[in-house]
Amino acid sequence: MDITVTGEGAVLAEPDTLRLHAGVEVRRASAAESFAAVRAAAARLSQLLGQAGIEPRDVTTVELSLGPEYEAYPKVAAYRAAQGVEVVVRDVSQADRVIDAVAGVGEEARLNGVAFELSDQAAALAEARVRAFRDAAAKAAQYAELAGRPLGRVVSVTEEHGFGPPVPMRASLMAAESGNSVQPGRQALTVRVRLGYDFA
Template sequence: MIKMSHTVALATLAATAMFGGVAFADSGSGTAKVVMDEERSQVTVVGEGNLAVVPDTMRLNAGVEVRRGTAGQAFADARKAAARLTRALLKAGIDSKDLRTSELSLGPEYDTYPKVSGYRAAQGVEAVVRDVESADRVIEAAVAVGEEARLNGVSFEVSDSRRMLRAARDAAFKDARARAEQYAQLSGRELGHVLTISEESVTPPRPMTFGAGMAADRSSISPGQQSVSVTVRVVYELR
C-alpha cells in the first residue's frame, strides 16, 4: 500500500468581530493544511477571532489629604473631608456598594529630620462608576469637595468580559470553518464533521489606567476601546 501525504497550502486569515456582527479578512495569521492518503482525508485549520468594545465601567481613585500641626487634628480633619467626599459621590449617583476605602494614612513631616514640622493625613476612596456617561459629573463632584480633594487616576474596564470571550470564540470558529470550506472546495472535496477542536490561545481584555492629570481634564475622559482575541485549531474530515 502506497500512502501519499500532500500539503496543499499554508494560508492566513483573521476575523474581527463587534457585538453587532463578524467580519472576516485575510491578514496574515493562521494556518491550514490538508492531509490525504488512502485511509484518511482531513483538513486542519487555525482560526482567529478579535473583538473590540468600548468599556462600560470606570474606576475613580480619589481621596483627601490634609496637613495640620498635630497628628490628632490632621487625622480628624482628614476623616471629615473623606465623609464629605463620600456624600458627594453618593449624590453624584454612585451606589454605596460601589465605594470602598483604598487608603488610610497618618504620618509626620519634617523640615529637618528629626524636627517635625507637622502631620499629614490622607484617606483614599475608590468609586466604581457603572455609567461611563456620568464620568464627568462624578469627577467634578469629587473635585468640588474642596482643597483637600485629590484625584489619583481612573481606569476603564468591561463589566462582562465573559461575553467578549464568547463572541471572540464564535468569530474564531467561523473563521476556521470558512477557511476549511475554501480548502475543501479547492481540493475537490466536501467538508465533513468536526474531528477535533482545541483552543490555542486567549488574550483577555485588560483594564486601561490613566493618571490623575488625565482624570482632571474633562475633555480627556474617554474610555477608548479594549480588545480580546481567541485562536482555535479545528480538524475537519473531508469527504
C-alpha cells in the same frame, strides 16, 4: 498524523463602567489633627458622591495612611494623612458629574486616575470566539490542502482570552454623544483558540 493551528478573533466594545480612583489628603502639625482632618474631608467626599448619585456599595476604601514628613530627620515638619477610595460609576455619561463631586471637597481632594471596563463581556467574547474558531479552521483547511490530505475532525480545543488597550474613538463624536470630558474609547476583547485536527 494530526495538525494544530491557532486562530485569533477580536471584537471592539465600548466600556460602560468607570472606576475612579480618588481621595483626600491633608497635612497638619500633629498626627491627631491630621487624622481628624482627613476623616472630616473623607466624610464630605462621601456625602458629595452620594449627592452625585453614587450608592455606598459602589465606594470602596483602598487607602488609609498617616505618617510624619521630615524637615530634616529626625525633626518632623508635619503629619500627612490620606484616605483613598475606588468609585464605581455605572453610568459613564455621569462621569463629569462624579468628578466634579470629588473636586467639590476642596483643596484636600485628590484624583488618582480612571479605568474603564465592560460590565457584561459575554456577548463580545462569544463573537470573538466565533471569529477565532473560523480563523483557525481556515488555516487548518489551507494546510490540509497544501499537504494534499483531507482534513479530519477537531480532536482538541484550547482557548485563552484577554483585553487589549483602549482604542480611541473620535473625540468629537464621543463628546457629542456623552457630553463628558472623560472618554471611554473602545476596548478590544481578544480570544485565541488552538485547534487540533486529525487527517482523514
